[in-house]
Amino acid sequence: MRRFFHACLIAASSLLSLLAAARAADPLELEWAKLADGVWAGVRPVSLSAPPTSSTLIVIGDTGVFVFDPAGTPLAGERVLAKIRSLTERPVTHIAISNWRGAHSRGADKIVEAFPDAQIIAHEFTARAIENAENTFAQRGDKPKTASNNRFEKALAGGEAAATTRAYFEEELAHRDLVEREIGASRPVEPTRIFSDALSIDVGGRKIELRHMGPGKSHGDIIAYLPKERILATGDIVVSPTPFGANCHPKGWVRVLEQLKTLPADKIVPGHGAIMTDTDYFDLLIGAINFASDEVARAVRKGMSLEETKEAMDWSEMEPRFTGGDPLLAIAFNDRFKTPIVEAAYKIANGEDSEPLELAGR
């Protein structure tokens, strides 16, 4: 734990330089890492800027190419495709989608245009969510400036933002047009191969195990595991440096993380964030999820409202373990984890579903 906390501090202190480096590129640029012969991951080590593109994993076999998450927007998908073409002439035969959110499901259209025979693989819930009539992919581009962009403008105008926060807000605003364009151009691709528990993919000399381990971050999370190469890609079950909590299933999420810890893995590709080499962060995450779940259950037993519950939660010990005191990571931790996990846990404690299908696509 201490080792991880230390790593967090380092991550936070280097955030400003990472953001400065990112300024030269656009937010859809991925950093590529070779994990084994024929196995590549594309990640954004500090995945804060919009749109939240996901990590991607490419596995090249003798007969074809497997892709886990096509990175999130048309341009990101094109870049994944370009990377594949720079590595091999073999066709993309399989694209697996770790969950329904756009950062994971979008971008597939660009790969499918080039390889129309590629199977699109997803868990049955993810497939239903992508096909759902309530799915708002197509409309998202019509949205004017987002509320968060307005918030960024306000914070910059007010001059109250700390250095890292200011750099991030400026980054977001600088790329707003690109982001709007990308989201507007995004098209969902419906899954063609659907499974519920486990699926084994062979791309010729390479085996990829796809597994759904129960409701966790989503009802339909799947992970990709390469047993021989000891490589694991988690989707949003693991996101760092601060996790995502929207519409999660806290108790199940902890069970999924405990199962993932039993898979021997030397390289772990989270849904967003830097590649990991051990599961220390999983323990940190389990602690935070259990904390939120237990505290919310206690508040609900006392008859507290959602707002009262949010007020009563004391994150002062938990939060610095993720943020190292960095004000920008504190915003991410608050917006993407604290608030949504409390809302999800509150619904569950009141007998409601934290991830109804009609939410999907939003």
Ligand SMILES: [Zn+2]
């Ligand atoms: Zn994600």
